[in-house]
Structures are given as C-alpha cells and as structure tokens.
Amino acid sequence: MKGKRKDRKRDRFFTKDDITGYLFNLPFLIGVIFLFIKPMATSIVYSFNRITVGGGGIELTPIGWDNYKYALFSDASFVKALIGSLTDSWWSILLTTFFSMFLALLLNGKFTGRLLFRCIMFLPVIFGTSVVFTLLEKKGGMESDLAATTNAFVAVGDGATRFLNELISSFGLPDDVMGLVRSGANSLFDLAWSSGIQIVLFIIGLQAIPSYLYEVSKIEGATQWETFWKITFPLLSPTMLLCLIYTIIRAFNGSSMIEMVEENMRTQVHYASAQTWLYTLVVFLYVFVVYYVVSKKTIYLD
Amino acid sequence: MELGWRQTASKKIAKVPVKRIAEGFGKIFLSCCRYLILIGISYLMIYPVLTMLAQAFSNPMDLYNETMTWIPKNPTFMNFTNAVESYFDYFKHLKITLSAALISTGLSLIVCPLAAYGQARYRFKGNGLLFALVILTIIVPIQTAQIPLYLEYQEFDFFGLGTLIGKITGKPLVFNLLNTNWVYYVPAAFGVGLYSGLYIFLFRQFFKGMPKDLEDAGKVDGCTRLGIYLRIIAPNAKPVFVTVFLLSMINYWNDTVISGMFLNSTEAQPLMIYVDILSSSIVERSSVFGLYGVMGSQAEIMACLVMVVGPLMILFIICQKFFVESMDRSGIKG
Numbered sequence: 130m131k132g133k134r135k136d137r138k139r140d141r142f143f144t145k146d147d148i149t150g151y152l153f154n155l156p157f158l159i160g161v162i163f164l165f166i167k168p169m170a171t172s173i174v175y176s177f178n179r180i181t182v183g184g185g186g187i188e189l190t191p192i193g194w195d196n197y198k199y200a201l202f203s204d205a206s207f208v209k210a211l212i213g214s215l216t217d218s219w220w221s222i223l224l225t226t227f228f229s230m231f232l233a234l235l236l237n238g239k240f241t242g243r244l245l246f247r248c249i250m251f252l253p254v255i256f257g258t259s260v261v262f263t264l265l266e267k268k269g270g271m272e273s274d275l276a277a278t279t280n281a282f283v284a285v286g287d288g289a290t291r292f293l294n295e296l297i298s299s300f301g302l303p304d305d306v307m308g309l310v311r312s313g314a315n316s317l318f319d320l321a322w323s324s325g326i327q328i329v330l331f332i333i334g335l336q337a338i339p340s341y342l343y344e345v346s347k348i349e350g351a352t353q354w355e356t357f358w359k360i361t362f363p364l365l366s367p368t369m370l371l372c373l374i375y376t377i378i379r380a381f382n383g384s385s386m387i388e389m390v391e392e393n394m395r396t397q398v399h400y401a402s403a404q405t406w407l408y409t410l411v412v413f414l415y416v417f418v419v420y421y422v423v424s425k426k427t428i429y430l431d
Numbered sequence: 432m433e434l435g436w437r438q439t440a441s442k443k444i445a446k447v448p449v450k451r452i453a454e455g456f457g458k459i460f461l462s463c464c465r466y467l468i469l470i471g472i473s474y475l476m477i478y479p480v481l482t483m484l485a486q487a488f489s490n491p492m493d494l495y496n497e498t499m500t501w502i503p504k505n506p507t508f509m510n511f512t513n514a515v516e517s518y519f520d521y522f523k524h525l526k527i528t529l530s531a532a533l534i535s536t537g538l539s540l541i542v543c544p545l546a547a548y549g550q551a552r553y554r555f556k557g558n559g560l561l562f563a564l565v566i567l568t569i570i571v572p573i574q575t576a577q578i579p580l581y582l583e584y585q586e587f588d589f590f591g592l593g594t595l596i597g598k599i600t601g602k603p604l605v606f607n608l609l610n611t612n613w614v615y616y617v618p619a620a621f622g623v624g625l626y627s628g629l630y631i632f633l634f635r636q637f638f639k640g641m642p643k644d645l646e647d648a649g650k651v652d653g654c655t656r657l658g659i660y661l662r663i664i665a666p667n668a669k670p671v672f673v674t675v676f677l678l679s680m681i682n683y684w685n686d687t688v689i690s691g692m693f694l695n696s697t698e699a700q701p702l703m704i705y706v707d708i709l710s711s712s713i714v715e716r717s718s719v720f721g722l723y724g725v726m727g728s729q730a731e732i733m734a735c736l737v738m739v740v741g742p743l744m745i746l747f748i749i750c751q752k753f754f755v756e757s758m759d760r761s762g763i764k765g
Contacts, residue, residue, distance in 0.1 A: 146553050149656050153549025154561055156542045157631070160621020161564050163590040168576035168583065175578070232472065235465050242466075248751055249473045252480060255681055255743055261483075261703075261736050321475045326678070333674075337640070375629075382572055390574050391691075398578050405575040413570055 176402035196403035207389065207404060211411060214384040221320075222376045226369060229324035233331030234361075247332075253325030323379075327372045334368030335361070366427040373423060374416055381412050487511070487733040494729060510734035519709065521702075521738055528701040529742070531612045532683035535619035539630060539679050540672060542622040547634030548660050552646070562635075568628035577692050584608040584693060587617070610699040614689060625689060626682050630675045637671045638664065677750055684743050702739045709735065 151158070176196050178189040200207050236247055338361065346356045381387075386408050393401035486494060487510055489503030515521050550561055573580075588594045588605045597603025608614050618624040622631065645667065649659040665672075690704040697705065713728045713735075 147555035150549045150553030150555035150558065153553070153660075154546045156620065157546035157565075157622035158561070159590065160542075160618065160623040161568065164580070164583070164618050164621060164623045165564070165568055165576070168579035169571065171579035172575050235469055238465075240462060240465065244752070246469050246473060249476050251747065251751075252476045254678075255740065255747060256480070261685075261706075261740050318475050321472050329674075378570060387572060387574060390572075394574065394577050402575065402578075405572060409571050409575065416570060 172402045173406065175399050176406055178399055180397075180399045196400050197407065199400065200403055200407055210384075210386050210389055211408065214381060214386050215411065215415070218377070218380040218384070221323075222373065222380055224320060225324045225327060225376050226372050228320050229327035229372065230331050230365065230369065232324070233328050233335060236328070237332060237335045250328055251325065253322045254329065255325075256322075327376060330372050330375070331365070331368055334365055334371075337368075338364045363428045366423075367429060370420065370423045370427055373419055377416055377419065378412070381408075381415075483733050483736055486730055487737040489730065491730045510730045511738065514731050514734050514738075518713075519735055519738075524700065524702045524705050525742070527612060527699065528684060528703070531615045531701055532680050534612070535615045535624055535683050536676060536679040538616060538619040539622075539624055539627055540676060542620060543627055543630040543675070544634045544638075544665065544668065544672070545660070546622050547631045548638050548664060550631075551635045551638035565628045565631050565635075568623055569626075569632070573688060574692075581609070581693065584614055584617075587613075609693055610696045612699075614693040615683065625686055626679070630679065633675060634668070634671055637668055641667065673750070673753055677747070680746060681743065706735050706739050 174189070177191060177193060179192050179195075181188045181190070232250065236243065236250060342360050342364075343356065346360060351359065386404075390401050390405050390408070393404060485503055488506045488508075490505050490507055490509065493504050546561075546565075550558055550565075585607055586605050587608045588597075588603065593604035593606075597605075606613075608617065615624065619627065641664065645663050646659050649663045654662060684701075685703055686701070687704045687707060690701050694700050694704070697708075700708075710732050713732055
C-alpha cells in the first residue's frame with residue numbers, strides 16, 4: 130500500500146526536478162519548436178505538394194508521393210549523387226578519424242615546441258571550413274591553367290602537393306608504385322586540412338583519461354605499446370565515436386548533394402524538400418548504423 | 432659457488448647499461464620520428480597560408496617570377512589599398528561580421544550551457560527526447576528549412592506573440608529580419624543557431640563528467656538551483672567555455688550558409704560571403720587587362736582574403752595560449 134502511494138507520487142507529471150529541468154531548457158525548447166520543428170514540418174508538407182507562386186503568395190497542390198517517386202525513379206542524377214556521397218565518403222571518414230587520432234597522440238606528449246605545433250595544427254580549424262580555403266584551392270586551379278601557357282609560377286593549392294611529388298620522385302621507385310604514393314600524397318593534403326576539429330576532440334579525449342591508469346601500467350611493467358592498446362585505445366573509443374559521427378555529418382554536408390539541393394531550392398522548392406528529406410533519411414540511417422556498431426565496442430570509464 | 436655469484440653479478444652489471452642505452456636510443460628515435468612527421472604535416476598546413484600572405488604583399492609583376500619565395504621581393508601594401516579604395520568596403524562589412532560573430536557567440540554561451548546543464552543533471556520527462564532533438568539539429572541540414580525559415584524571418588512576430596498583440600491592440604508587432612544580423616541573433620538566442628547543437632552536446636558531456644559532490648556542497652550551503660549553476664558549475668567549466676567561444680567565433684565568421692540564404696543584399700552581407708562573390712567579379716573585371724590584370728587580380732584577391740581572415744587570426748593568436756592550455760583541462764568525455 131505504502132509502496133503504491135510512493136509510486137503514485139513519483140508518477141505525478143511534474144515534480145520539482147521536472148520543472149527545473151524544463152526551465153533550464155526553456156530557451157532551447159522555444160527555439161527548437163518554432164525555429165526547427167515548425168520549419169521542418171512545413172518542409173515535409175512542401176515535399177508532398179506542388180508549389181506554384183500565385184498572386185496571393187504560395188499555392189500548394191497536394192500530389193502525394195510524386196516528388197519522392199520522381200527523385201528515386203526518374204531523376205538519375207539524384208540517385209547517382211546520393212549513392213556517390215555514400216560510397217565516396219566512407220574510406221575518407223575512416224581515414225580522417227584515424228589520422229586525427231594519430232596526430233592527437235603525437236601532439237599530446239610533452240616535447241619542446243608543443244605549443245607551436247599545436248597552433249599550426251589549428252590552422253585547419255580556422256580555415257578548413259571557410260570560403261577562404263576553397264578560394265585558395267580554386268585559385269590554385271586557375272593558375273595551373275595559366276602556368277601551362279605562360280610557364281609562370283607555383284600554384285597555391287598545388288604547391289604543397291607538388292613539393293611532395295618531387296620528393297617522392299627523387300626516391301626513384303617503379304612507376305605504378307609511384308603513382309600510388311603520389312595519389313596518397315595528394316590526398317594527405319586534403320586529409321590534413323579536413324581533420325582540424327577532430328584533432329581538437331581527440332586531444333580533449335586523451336586528456337580525459339585519468340593518469341593513474343598509466344602509473345599503474347608502468348608499475349606493472351607494461352611496455353608503451355601494450356599501454357596504448359590496453360588503456361589509451363579503448364578509453365579513446367567514446368571520442369572516436371563522436372569523431373566518426375562528426376566527420377560523417379561534415380562529409381555529407383559538404384557533398385555535391387547539398388549543392389544540388391541548394392540549386393533546386395531556387396526553382397522547385399517542393400522537389401528540393403523531398404530531396405533533402407531523402408538525403409536526411411540516408412544520413413540518419415548511416416549515422417545510426419555507425420553509432421550502433423561502434424557503440425557496442427565503446428568502453429566508458431565509471 | 433663464488434664463481435657463480437660473480438658471474439651473475441657481472442651479468443647484471445653488464446645488462447643494465449645496455450638495456451638503458453637501447454631504451455635511450457629508442458626514445459631518441461621515436462622523438463625524431465615525431466618531429467619528422469609533425470614538421471612534414473605542419474608544412475602542408477602552413478604552405479597555403481604563407482603563400483596567401485606572400486602573394487598579398489607582393490607586387491603583381493613579381494608573381495611571374497619563378498624564383499618567388501615566401502618573402503616578397505618588393506613588399507607593398509598596394510594590393511590592399513587598391514582593393515579598399517576601389518571596390519572593397521572593408522570596414523562596413525567587418526562591422527557586420529564582428530557584431531554577428533560576437534553577439535551570436537555571446538548568446539550561444541548563455542543558452543547552450545543552460546540547456547546542457549538541465550539535460551545533464553536533471554531527470555525529467557522528455558529528457559531523452561530533448562537530447563534526440565539536439566542530435567537532430569546537428570544532423571538535418573539547415574537547407575531543408577530554407578523556405579519556411581525565410582517566410583518566418585520575413586514576417587517575424589515573436590513566435591505568434593506579435594500577432595496576438597495585434598489582435599488585442601489592432602497593431603500587429605511584426606518585423607522583417609531578412610538582410611539584418613537578426614537572422615543570426617534570433618536562432619542563437621534560442622539555442623538553434625549555427626552548430627548550437629554541437630555546443631550543447633559538448634557542454635552536456637562535460638557537465639556529466641563533473642563530480643556531483645560540488646553541487647551537493649552548494650545545496651548544503653543553501654544555494655538555489657540557478658545559483659549552483661552560476662556559482663559552482665559555470666566557473667568550473669571555464670575550459671569548455673573557452674573552447675566553445677573560439678569554435679563559435681570561427682564558425683560564425685566563416686559562415687556562408689545562413690548569409691547565403693537570408694542576407695541577399697550586398698549591403699548587409701558579412702565579409703565571408705561578400706568576398707566569395709567579390710572574388711569572381713574581380714577576376715572578370717581584371718581579365719580585360721590581359722595577363723597583368725589576371726596577376727593583379729590574383730594578388731588583390733589574396734589581399735582581400737588576408738583582410739577577411741586577419742581578425743580571426745589575431746583573435747586566435749590572443750586566445751591561443753588560453754585555448755591550447757584549456758584543452759588540457761577540459762577533459763570532455765566523448
């Protein structure tokens with residue numbers, strides 16, 4: 130009897146904790162309802178309609194699943210871009226994650242010049258997401274066209290990779306091996322520039338590993354190699370999960386899909402809405418699968 | 432017997448230094464590897480930045496020169512003055528960018544940690560749902576809501592309040608936020624700004640990792656719930672605040688998505704999108720003058736880029752020590 134009453138007390142809809150929790154979240158709640166859920170719902174409605182701009186504003190004509198059907202079965206470029214963004218990205222996502230972990234491990238130890246190197250590694254955080262970087266790359270491309278005709282000078286985006294290419298060709302390896310190494314070097318440039326925030330996340334994650342674990346392993350006589358695989362790597366797994374998901378979202382948001390959608394938004398809002406929802410669904414499934422698979426192996430301290 | 436003892440002793444004596452020397456060599460070798468890799472990758476990262484600086488400060492004619500290095504032969508401010516005097520209204524757009532970045536970041540730093548703290552520490556109905564919404568705001572691309580948001584901002588009535596007031600007083604309170612910086616401030620103030628979801632997530636993970644004893648001590652001393660947050664939690668979370676401040680400044684500074692959707696008038700555009708549009712018009716304009724024009728445009732674009740990212744670099748250099756050190760203490764659990 131007593132227990133039941135207690136249960137009922139707990140089941141009351143609002144306890145003091147509830148109200149405080151909601152109060153802390155009040156601004157976010159308002160924002161998410163009016164500036165996220167409402168526009169997203171409108172966009173879902175759009176995707177099931179045909180939109181024509183009439184005299185009095187926007188007119189909607191319901192057409193059911195036609196926009197989705199068209200995107201999936203008639204628009205070859207859309208399906209191609211969607212599949213392309215899936216297949217092109219997975220290895221670069223994995224590479225970015227491991228590359229940034231590797232760099233974070235290098236940057237984490239105590240050594241002279243650590244501050245300087247860390248500052249340099251933050252350059253991609255500042256530039257990596259911005260127009261400036263794409264402009265630098267674009268300008269590089271423009272110049273290499275020019276360079277062909279005027280024999281002019283070193284291009285910006287090309288320069289770094291060209292240096293690497295020269296370095297590689299000086300080793301005098303067989304041609305097919307060289308080609309492989311060369312493409313690796315070219316993608317190293319992109320890799321280094323796309324893993325800015327991930328390096329920050331990994332350094333933060335490394336700092337979260339309590340130092341007593343390392344002390345214990347040292348006393349027990351473990352080598353550095355063993356310490357890494359038994360302590361650092363497992364305890365970095367939550368960060369790795371975060372990084373993977375962040376990289377996936379970044380990769381998708383920078384893919385040709387988004388450009389296509391942005392282009393369509395100007396002319397056919399209803400079709401672009403259907404496209405983004407299909408696209409969001411795919412990203413969501415992708416993230417969900419990765420989360421499900423990786424979080425099974427993730428180890429949390431506590 | 433004696434011999435055996437001596438043998439083992441000599442073995443011991445011989446073994447220790449060899450092992451130590453080997454270890455020492457191993458350490459030196461490893462640190463050499465570390466420096467080699469770091470220097471190599473640093474080169475990749477510095478190269479475009481230094482080239483940008485070098486081209487911005489050099490005479491366009493020198494760009495032909497194959498012996499051109501990272502130090503311009505005849506350093507000039509010519510490209511900068513040319514750009515600012517003839518077509519680049521730098522300070523007006525700088526003001527727009529600065530206020531957009533600073534105010535939105537400030538608002539995010541108030542709202543995001545509050546929401547995160549509520550989600551991390553209080554068990555309430557819908558807590559999980561709220562967290563799912565945070566994740567959704569990160570995943571769903573903002574382009575999805577472009578048109579509905581455009582309509583919302585075109586006649587912004589404070590989420591229905593303005594229309595309600597209009598029904599009572601007969602004069603609806605409606606504003607057009609398009610082409611003003613309010614398209615940054617309003618979402619930021621309600622925790623759905625640029626990357627706000629990511630910041631809520633980061634704060635949430637950090638608060639979850641903080642010991643509860645701190646709050647219990649506050650409770651015993653008779654702090655209110657908000658008081659506990661303001662006096663105990665927030666001061667102890669300084670490292671995350673610094674990290675989020677810098678990330679948010681960078682993201683708002685670099686934004687072209689929101690400005691591309693809602694700030695169509697050139698007068699109201701922040702630097703980043705303005706320079707993007709500008710660069711193509713510079714190339715067009717200068718190609719009339721032949722190759723020299725193209726080189727000149729190259730140098731001028733680089734000068735514009737330096738002006739655009741310059742303030743961000745300065746901010747980073749000022750905050751850098753604080754930021755880099757704060758990472759060591761933030762210990763966010765992923």
